[in-house]
Amino acid sequence: MTMRFPLFSCGVFAFLLTACAGTIDRRIDPDENDPVGGAVLQSQDIRTMADRMARDIASSGVLTSAPRGERVSFHITSLRNDSGDPIDKEIILTKIRTELQRALGRGVQVLDRSAEGLEAVQQERAAKRNGSVAGRESARGNVAGSDYALKGTIKSRVQQSGGLKSVYYLVTFELTDLETTEIAWSGDYETKFESEKSVISR
Amino acid sequence: MIADFARQKITDGDAENLALVLNVLAQCELMRGRTEDARKYFGEAGAIMGNWQTSGGEAFSAIVGSESSKTWKGDPYEKAMNAFYLGLTYLWRGEPDNARAAFKKGILADAEVADEKYQADNALLFWLAGRMSLLMGLRDDAADFFAEADKANAFALDHGARGDRGNPVLVGRDGGNLVVLVECGMGPEKYAAGGQEELARFRPRWHPAARARVWLDGRAVGETSLLCDVDYQARTLGGTEMEGIRKGKAVFKTATTVAGAVLLHQAMKDHGDSARTQAIVGGGLLLLGLLTSTEADVRHWPTLPASVQALTVDAAPGSHRLRIQFLEASGRALPDLDQTWSVTVPERGESYYLFRSLPGLDRFPKANP
Numbered sequence: 001m002t003m004r005f006p007l008f009s010c011g012v013f014a015f016l017l018t019a020c021a022g023t024i025d026r027r028i029d030p031d032e033n034d035p036v037g038g039a040v041l042q043s044q045d046i047r048t049m050a051d052r053m054a055r056d057i058a059s060s061g062v063l064t065s066a067p068r069g070e071r072v073s074f075h076i077t078s079l080r081n082d083s084g085d086p087i088d089k090e091i092i093l094t095k096i097r098t099e100l101q102r103a104l105g106r107g108v109q110v111l112d113r114s115a116e117g118l119e120a121v122q123q124e125r126a127a128k129r130n131g132s133v134a135g136r137e138s139a140r141g142n143v144a145g146s147d148y149a150l151k152g153t154i155k156s157r158v159q160q161s162g163g164l165k166s167v168y169y170l171v172t173f174e175l176t177d178l179e180t181t182e183i184a185w186s187g188d189y190e191t192k193f194e195s196e197k198s199v200i201s202r
Numbered sequence: 203m204i205a206d207f208a209r210q211k212i213t214d215g216d217a218e219n220l221a222l223v224l225n226v227l228a229q230c231e232l233m234r235g236r237t238e239d240a241r242k243y244f245g246e247a248g249a250i251m252g253n254w255q256t257s258g259g260e261a262f263s264a265i266v267g268s269e270s271s272k273t274w275k276g277d278p279y280e281k282a283m284n285a286f287y288l289g290l291t292y293l294w295r296g297e298p299d300n301a302r303a304a305f306k307k308g309i310l311a312d313a314e315v316a317d318e319k320y321q322a323d324n325a326l327l328f329w330l331a332g333r334m335s336l337l338m339g340l341r342d343d344a345a346d347f348f349a350e351a352d353k354a355n356a357f358a359l360d361h362g363a364r365g366d367r368g369n370p371v372l373v374g375r376d377g378g379n380l381v382v383l384v385e386c387g388m389g390p391e392k393y394a395a396g397g398q399e400e401l402a403r404f405r406p407r408w409h410p411a412a413r414a415r416v417w418l419d420g421r422a423v424g425e426t427s428l429l430c431d432v433d434y435q436a437r438t439l440g441g442t443e444m445e446g447i448r449k450g451k452a453v454f455k456t457a458t459t460v461a462g463a464v465l466l467h468q469a470m471k472d473h474g475d476s477a478r479t480q481a482i483v484g485g486g487l488l489l490l491g492l493l494t495s496t497e498a499d500v501r502h503w504p505t506l507p508a509s510v511q512a513l514t515v516d517a518a519p520g521s522h523r524l525r526i527q528f529l530e531a532s533g534r535a536l537p538d539l540d541q542t543w544s545v546t547v548p549e550r551g552e553s554y555y556l557f558r559s560l561p562g563l564d565r566f567p568k569a570n571p
Contacts, residue, residue, distance in 0.1 A: 037255025080338070081299040084306040085252075086245065086292055158310055165254065198256035 039167040039193035040085050041154075046092055049189040053173050054099035056187045062175060063108045063148065073109035074148035074175070083156035083169065096150075096173075111146050148175050148184060163197040204505075205230035218273045219501065221250035225276075225284060226505050232287065233558065241291035248284045251275045252307065269499040279435035280503045281311030282324055286430075286510065289330060290383075293554055302334035312435070323363070323438070325355035326430035326510050329372060336376050337552070348375045355429070363434035364509065371427045371512045378514025380547050384414045384426045384526065385558045389506030390436040394498045398452035402498035404436040409508060410530050411539060411559035416513050417525035425529070426511035433508050452496040462488030507558065517547045528559045 028035070030043040057063060066072045076097055079089040101110055112118075121143065128135030152173040159166045168190070175185040208227035215223060228243035250273065276284065285308025292301040305327045313321040322328075332347030351372050359365050387409035395401040414426045465484025469477045521544055528539040538561050547553050 036253070038249060038253040040249075040252075081297075081303050083303055084310055086288065086300040086303045086307070089297075089300075160310065160313060195254040197254045 037195075039165065039195045041087060041169060041171075041191070045169070045189070045191050046095055049092065049171055050095035050099045052189060053096055053187055054103040057100060057150075057175065057185055058103040060185045062184045063104060071107065071109045072147050073111055073144050074150060075111040075113040075146045077113070077149045077151045079152045079154065081154045083154045084158055084167075085156065087154065089154075092152075092171075109144055111144055113146065146178055149178055150175050165195045165197070166192060167195075168192045205234075218271065220274075221247040221276065222274045222501060222503060224250075225280075225503055228287065229505050232291070232556070233560075237291050237294045241288065241295065244284055244288040244291060248281075248288055248304075248307070251281050251284055252311070268495040268497065270497075270501055272499070274499075274501050276503065277436065277439055278311050278314040279432060279439070280506070281314070282308040282327060282435065283432065283503070283506055284308070285311060286327060286330070289327075289334075290554065290556060293334070298334045298337035302331050302338065305331040305334065322350065323354045323358040323361070324430055324435065325351045325358065325365075325369070325372060326512075328354050329375075329429060329512075333376060333381075333552075344376065348372070358431065358434060361434075361438065363431040365428040365431060369427045369429070370424075371429060371514055374514055378516050379552045380418075380515040380517040380522075380545065381552060381554045382416050382426065382513045382515065382524070382526070383554065383556045384511045384513075385507035385509070385556070386411045386413060386426075386511060386528070387508030387559060389432045389503065389508055391504070392436075392500045392502035394500050396452065396498075398455060398496040400452040400496040400498055402500055404433070404439075406433045406508060409559065410536055411528040412531040413511060413529050414513075414557070414559070415527040415529055415535075416515065417527065418515060418517060419523050420525075423515050424513050426513045428509050428511045430510040431508075432506055432510070455491045455496050457491075458487045459491030462486070462491060519547050519549045521546050524555070526557050 030047060032044065034042045034044075063072045063074060076093050079093055081087055081089060097110060100108075104110075112121075124133070127133045128140075150173060152171060155170045155172070157168045157170075169192070170188060170190050172186065172188040174183050176182070177184050205227055208223050208230065211223045212220065212227065224243045224247035228240045228247065231237075231240040231243060253275070256273070275281075285304045289301040289304035289308070292298075292304055308327045309322070309324065309331065312324045312327065328347050328351035332344045332351060335341075335344035335347055355365060355369055355372055356367070359367060388407040390404040391407050392402055392404055395403045413428070416423050416426065462484045465480045465487065467484075469480035469484055471477075472480060524543045524545045526541045526543070528536045530536060536559075539559050541557060543555070543557075545553060545555055
């Protein structure tokens with residue numbers, strides 16, 4: 001009996017220690033698996049996808065094929081979500097644009113064709129032209145036209161049976177020649193998730 | 203008041219109820235016309251509800267202890283309703299593709315019900331996914347979704363759901379440029395039944411509003427048609443594996459309690475070591491029985507409607523005065539619930555409005571996708 005009491009006490013103490021353990025917020029690597037889970041595109045997918053697409057486009061040479069002294073221009077049009085999960089498309093497009101600019105530098109012209117971007121340009125140009133604000137004469141010019149447009153689609157295939165589910169994502173990007181409609185480059189990113197439902201949720 | 207309560211619960215409430223609280227808060231924001239806030243909250247709730255990951259500790263606690271200690275992820279009909287609201291908020295944001303993604307997510311959530319035959323019977327989500335496909339220019343996809351909506355409606359009606367055969371909204375498919383969505387009544391209540399309260403069951407809640415008549419610029423343009431009977435969706439969930447576990451726990455609780463009581467009774471009659479052993483074991487069993495929680499988890503989304511209905515109207519572009527007149531099942535008008543709104547129909551595209559059969563509501567935002 002005397003031996004059992006310390007053992008029991010230790011057990012209870014260990015249990016209380018575990019139960020009273022505090023929670024913490026900590027920084028984690030965005031390339032790691034998300035500990036929260038969820039069979040959806042995660043930070044590591046977005047980073048890998050953007051990095052891969054930017055490298056692939058850069059190495060294809062499509063955007064660096066302009067004659068000496070000229071620069072190829074392009075803009076990102078849209079990302080259509082055909083999948084079964086809503087997603088913030090801006091986060092993907094912004095990341096890709098950043099990676100592309102990083103990979104291509106000033107060798108290409110990346111144009112802002114967003115509604116807000118165009119409106120800001122129009123307002124500023126008008127203000128400069130009518131003398132409301134100062135502007136450099138040498139910086140005057142036409143709004144740049146685009147040689148290529150980059151667009152993408154997110155598709156998914158979900159299979160579900162009982163307590164098992166798998167989700168396959170296919171994100172495809174295409175670079176379209178805006179003179180000829182030729183698809184000058186395409187690339188994709190694939191990932192697949194498997195989930196098993198706990199008995200308490202079934 | 204409900205929104206303030208929900209906000210407080212998000213800060214200091216139980217983490218396992220977060221998705222439930224977020225959904226209620228999102229509905230409040232929707233009613234106040236704050237669709238972006240509503241989208242954020244519905245999105246956060248949906249992420250929790252759609253996440254299948256469960257820790258071993260959580261599963262152990264829910265099985266051995268109280269089931270309501272687990273993270274609330276909602277029943278399939280609740281996941282489908284979260285997807286419905288989330289889709290609408292994306293539509294109002296001008297993103298029909300993300301709206302369609304949400305409706306597809308809801309269709310998939312509806313397929314999580316245990317009884318396979320009820321796995322694709324939410325006509326509302328199929329119909330909305332069809333309309334979103336059209337907005338995206340995907341006519342073939344739209345046709346497929348509309349066909350599924352017809353099948354879902356016919357199936358649901360055959361199996362006891364409220365609604366109309368030859369539902370004019372489903373027949374009209376892509377008709378109308380003003381889409382009036384109406385939520386009628388109060389959604390089902392989940393309660394515990396059985397001797398040990400181990401069974402989770404649903405019962406409808408009474409509300410006078412059964413459907414709505416829509417008036418545009420003083421002219422009656424029709425009555426809404428039921429596309430989703432939420433009561434029916436809840437009661438056709440089918441059994442769950444947890445229900446089997448709770449039944450087992452109920453048997454265990456009964457057996458240990460009875461055995462414990464018998465042993466204690468026997469101990470009182472006996473003497474010496476035998477009586478002491480019987481008292482210890484009997485007391486232990488009794489305690490184990492009393493500590494075994496068999497109650498079903500009856501947490502549910504209490505602010506859902508009993509049904510979602512729709513009417514599509516061909517209206518001239520511009521501003522209109524829209525009146526929603528809620529009706530009892532007998533057809534008698536409910537003047538206390540009358541709502542008059544100013545709505546706008548765009549030159550191109552469609553407008554979607556959502557109304558709820560509650561008194562004193564303000565106007566919902568418009569959408570011009």
